[in-house]
Amino acid sequence: MFVAGGDAERFPFHSEVGVVNWEVSTMQVRKQFPFAVFEPTWQQHWIENSTFRAANPGEPGSEKPKYYALDMFPYPSGAGLHVGHPEGWIATDITSRCRRMRGFNVLHPMGWDAFGLPAEQYAVQTGTHPRDTTEKNIATFRRQIQALGFSYDWSREINTTDPAYYKWTQWIFIQLYKKGLAYVSHAPVWYCPALGTVLANEEVLPTLEGPRSERGNHPVERRPLRQWMLKITAYAERLLADLDQLDWPESLKEMQRNWIGRSEGAEVQFKVASSEVAADGSSAGIADTITVFTTRPDTLFGATYMVLSPEHPFVEKITTSEQRDAVQKYKAEVANKSDLERTDLAKSKSGVFTGAYAINPVNSEKIPIWIADYVLMGYGTGAIMAVPAHDERDHEFAIKYNLPIIEVVESLHSAAGLREADSAPFTGEGHAINSGFLDGLPTAEAKAKMIDWLEEKKLGTRRIQYKLRDWLFSRQRYWGEPFPVIWNGDQHDVISENDLPLTLPELTDYQPSPEGNAPLAKAKDWLKLPDGRIRETNTMPQWAGSCWYYLRYCDPKNEHALIDPAVEKYWMGEKGVDLYIGGAEHAVLHLLYARFWHKVLFDIGVVSTSEPFHKLVNQGMILGEDNRKMSKSWGNVINPDDVVTEYGADSLRLFEMFLGPLEQMKPWSTTGIEGVYRFLGRIWRLVMEENQEGEWLFAPAKVTDAAPSLELLRGLHAGIRKVTEDIEKLQFNTAISALMVLVNDLTKEPVRPRAAIETLLLLLAPFAPHMAEELWHQLGHDKTLAYEPWPQADPKYLVQSESEIVFQVNGKVRGHVTVAAGSSKEVIEAAARALPAFAEWTAGKTIRKVIVVPDKLINFVVG
RNA sequence: GCCGGUGUGGUGAAAUGGCAGACACGACAGACUCAAAAUCUGUUAUACGCAAGUAUGUGGGGGUUCAAGUCCCUCCACCGGCACCA
Numbered sequence A: 001m002f003v004a005g006g007d008a009e010r011f012p013f014h015s016e017v018g019v020v021n022w023e024v025s026t027m028q029v030r031k032q033f034p035f036a037v038f039e040p041t042w043q044q045h046w047i048e049n050s051t052f053r054a055a056n057p058g059e060p061g062s063e064k065p066k067y068y069a070l071d072m073f074p075y076p077s078g079a080g081l082h083v084g085h086p087e088g089w090i091a092t093d094i095t096s097r098c099r100r101m102r103g104f105n106v107l108h109p110m111g112w113d114a115f116g117l118p119a120e121q122y123a124v125q126t127g128t129h130p131r132d133t134t135e136k137n138i139a140t141f142r143r144q145i146q147a148l149g150f151s152y153d154w155s156r157e158i159n160t161t162d163p164a165y166y167k168w169t170q171w172i173f174i175q176l177y178k179k180g181l182a183y184v185s186h187a188p189v190w191y192c193p194a195l196g197t198v199l200a201n202e203e204v205l206p207t208l209e210g211p212r213s214e215r216g217n218h219p220v221e222r223r224p225l226r227q228w229m230l231k232i233t234a235y236a237e238r239l240l241a242d243l244d245q246l247d248w249p250e251s252l253k254e255m256q257r258n259w260i261g262r263s264e265g266a267e268v269q270f271k272v273a274s275s276e277v278a279a280d281g282s283s284a285g286i287a288d289t290i291t292v293f294t295t296r297p298d299t300l301f302g303a304t305y306m307v308l309s310p311e312h313p314f315v316e317k318i319t320t321s322e323q324r325d326a327v328q329k330y331k332a333e334v335a336n337k338s339d340l341e342r343t344d345l346a347k348s349k350s351g352v353f354t355g356a357y358a359i360n361p362v363n364s365e366k367i368p369i370w371i372a373d374y375v376l377m378g379y380g381t382g383a384i385m386a387v388p389a390h391d392e393r394d395h396e397f398a399i400k401y402n403l404p405i406i407e408v409v410e411s412l413h414s415a416a417g418l419r420e421a422d423s424a425p426f427t428g429e430g431h432a433i434n435s436g437f438l439d440g441l442p443t444a445e446a447k448a449k450m451i452d453w454l455e456e457k458k459l460g461t462r463r464i465q466y467k468l469r470d471w472l473f474s475r476q477r478y479w480g481e482p483f484p485v486i487w488n489g490d491q492h493d494v495i496s497e498n499d500l501p502l503t504l505p506e507l508t509d510y511q512p513s514p515e516g517n518a519p520l521a522k523a524k525d526w527l528k529l530p531d532g533r534i535r536e537t538n539t540m541p542q543w544a545g546s547c548w549y550y551l552r553y554c555d556p557k558n559e560h561a562l563i564d565p566a567v568e569k570y571w572m573g574e575k576g577v578d579l580y581i582g583g584a585e586h587a588v589l590h591l592l593y594a595r596f597w598h599k600v601l602f603d604i605g606v607v608s609t610s611e612p613f614h615k616l617v618n619q620g621m622i623l624g625e626d627n628r629k630m631s632k633s634w635g636n637v638i639n640p641d642d643v644v645t646e647y648g649a650d651s652l653r654l655f656e657m658f659l660g661p662l663e664q665m666k667p668w669s670t671t672g673i674e675g676v677y678r679f680l681g682r683i684w685r686l687v688m689e690e691n692q693e694g695e696w697l698f699a700p701a702k703v704t705d706a707a708p709s710l711e712l713l714r715g716l717h718a719g720i721r722k723v724t725e726d727i728e729k730l731q732f733n734t735a736i737s738a739l740m741v742l743v744n745d746l747t748k749e750p751v752r753p754r755a756a757i758e759t760l761l762l763l764l765a766p767f768a769p770h771m772a773e774e775l776w777h778q779l780g781h782d783k784t785l786a787y788e789p790w791p792q793a794d795p796k797y798l799v800q801s802e803s804e805i806v807f808q809v810n811g812k813v814r815g816h817v818t819v820a821a822g823s824s825k826e827v828i829e830a831a832a833r834a835l836p837a838f839a840e841w842t843a844g845k846t847i848r849k850v851i852v853v854p855d856k857l858i859n860f861v862v863g
Numbered sequence B: 001g002c003c004g005g006u007g008u009g010g011u012g013a014a015a016u017g018g019c020a021g022a023c024a025c026g027a028c029a030g031a032c033u034c035a036a037a038a039u040c041u042g043u044u045a046u047a048c049g050c051a052a053g054u055a056u057g058u059g060g061g062g063g064u065u066c067a068a069g070u071c072c073c074u075c076c077a078c079c080g081g082c083a084c085c086a
Helices: A021-032 A035-048 A088-099 A118-126 A132-146 A161-179 A232-245 A252-258 A275-279 A296-304 A314-318 A324-336 A339-343 A392-401 A445-456 A565-572 A590-603 A642-646 A649-658 A668-686 A710-728 A732-748 A753-765 A769-778 A825-833 A836-842
Strands: A064-071 A103-105 A180-187 A188-192 A195-198 A203-207 A210-213 A221-224 A227-231 A260-273 A286-294 A304-307 A351-359 A366-372 A383-386 A409-410 A430-432 A460-466 A485-488 A491-494 A579-583 A616-618 A688-690 A696-698 A802-809 A813-822 A847-853 A856-863
Touching: A035 A180, A035 A642, A035 A649, A035 A769, A064 A088, A064 A565, A088 A103, A088 A579, A088 A649, A103 A188, A103 A485, A118 A132, A118 A304, A161 A180, A188 A314, A210 A445, A232 A252, A232 A260, A232 A460, A232 A590, A252 A366, A252 A590, A252 A836, A260 A445, A260 A696, A286 A296, A286 A304, A286 A383, A304 A351, A304 A392, A314 A351, A324 A351, A324 A366, A339 A485, A366 A392, A383 A392, A383 A445, A409 A649, A445 A460, A642 A649, A649 A668, A649 A732, A649 A769, A668 A688, A668 A753, A710 A753, A710 A802, A732 A753, A753 A769, A802 A836, A813 A825, A813 A836, A813 A856, A825 A847, A825 A856, A836 A856
Parallel strands: A064 A103, A064 A579, A304 A366, A579 A616, A802 A856
Antiparallel strands: A180 A227, A188 A195, A188 A221, A203 A210, A260 A286, A260 A351, A260 A460, A304 A383, A351 A366, A409 A430, A485 A491, A688 A696, A802 A813, A847 A856
């Protein structure tokens, strides 16, 4: 899922050898601490000792409370990482390391979302099997990620292209199929000739050049093709309602709400009066019924015409002979229009009269039926009742074609009659006028009463409508999960769960056919079963594997089930994933799809919660130093490997977190990273010194076993509290600044108390784990600090014995006065009145009011 | 157009309605050095002032409050999302 946008393949990270020779040699002289030695050493130590292995139920360690910190797993592209990728991963790693020290059993895994188009396109060009490309890229990504010192449990690494993994992706599809949530459709779908595949609505973006593929920005077009659909619309209500219980950014929840697009309203049935009969004045001769959806049933008295989508099946049936040519011509025009033209808001409305009339059920008025492309076949019933007085689109259309406008809602504020006929329509709520039995009712009541009336007369019904469409789930590609489906003529069925996984056949030619046949159709032996039936040749979209990967981490090796129920209860119980951090670009795709699958799995008893991700945070994008999005074309991409070589992984981790609030977009800064690098150097030199040969050695003379001073202890415990609270709130930038304050205090001491240094290292460990481990080791500890108890702030060092009170006159600071902490208002006022500044600023004035905030300030209001 | 977010020094940014600018970057000055780098120390919102100090200052305007970056109204700019969804 998580492709670094559009970047072309390139050879992974060879720093330009030779070009920067001079720089490199001087840089090596300048290294403030030997990170290049101890960082790889500790990374190896953690892996060899399985330091971060999380305990599953039944294993020692599982008696602890669990914490599940999840990263969005990457698509391993050929371009390798850039510094934006690890931002969220660093954040969850800090949280994970801190939680471990606080006694939690932490699940913090990483894996690969490795199906996808780039490897397949590379295969089309070079014939290299996507599996080989994928393996190579994964090796690169793994090496880069491990160089950053993340505390992943690598025994749980997963890969969506592994048959042992996608066996269960296929298994979930079978469950969807059996529940009737997977079906075949022949409706027109978005097809991308350049990519040789169909795309989901969500993967198509409207652009100035017309609709384009989200990936690669290629033109796309509508084609009627046989496709697999998933009935996500069946879950629309639950997907919407359950958002309320999630601790997600409000903006993201709002995006999902808008995407689901729930509207309450009514369906109303209009009888069609044939125009032939109408021509001779008779109102008999009912031909048919057209159903419309409206959110404003209260305006039914104002419906002066009706509009069908040009694709509406009734159009042929109702069009009169006189209008047939015009209607045919208009339909042809619309069909030839690009979707850009059709959805361009700037263009004026167009449409054609069908010659037919409908009867407004509420007043038996005959109203003309038009077709117009501003009514979409894909929403509601593909037909509307037009109320030009109270809808902007209907109003514009009515003005253009000179259709009647009847006002039926009066604004509560403006008097009736002031509105000119061609001014903007009133679309708000008010009370009903010109509406018979609704007159005088406020909009909400009028809606309810009209619906009751329609239901009673069997002319309509209450209806909830969603914008959400079903999920187009098939792709004409090779490098994806094959569908576990077999066709017998027009009949389809799923294969037995016992025959999973259905693996991909080997191919030599990965090119899709121009007419939209999938590459798998070329695997003749695979395609045809002995009994003559054939396999489905489509594959699943890349979203499939990422829909449920967080479950597989819990039980990655289980051959008998997607996840063991006891394991599921332990890791996913109550709140599911405790913390999920990733980019906002997945707001409606991955996060909606995954929620949908999770609810299906909940319904069939595989998982025990209805929502997968309890708390979700979007990290902000890291921009280039020029404040532009990092991209090869701007030449502003920063490669983490270069940063690690120059400053070390700890510096990179610390800097990305120090840059600013996690959620905010922020530019990279090369000088900024030197700041945190120097900070780490200062910590290093608190206990280490360099000898004549340039070797760093532990300096016992710098460390004392004597107790820290009271002042130092106060600073230390204030620091403990601040760092602990800030990590909990994911405010890593201020946590780091608290660490800096602490280090500045310690630097000033000629000899540092060991206890204070050790506390500092424990607080530092989540942020800069390599240095913390190394110095912890230098101080004589022989075990990793990853499970040392997290320092506790002692309240007795947090209370101050004295408070400095701000002295204000009329809200302006005029001095300070120190009193004993907890002093009464009277004591503070007396102390303030004793200040020389008091006489100076209140001389000749009357004191009208005195405001005292204990331990904070005193304000004299004078005049 | 609608929805959401952001706006604070030269820069990245701090700030339960209670001393705006913590912590860093950069800049300037000093120490160390033959010299430089690194390191250490100090200064650094703006204006006036030798200084003590005074005034001004959190996108613009208005309001609530003893007190507003913070709360309310309104406008502007930028970023993200949606966009003929009836």
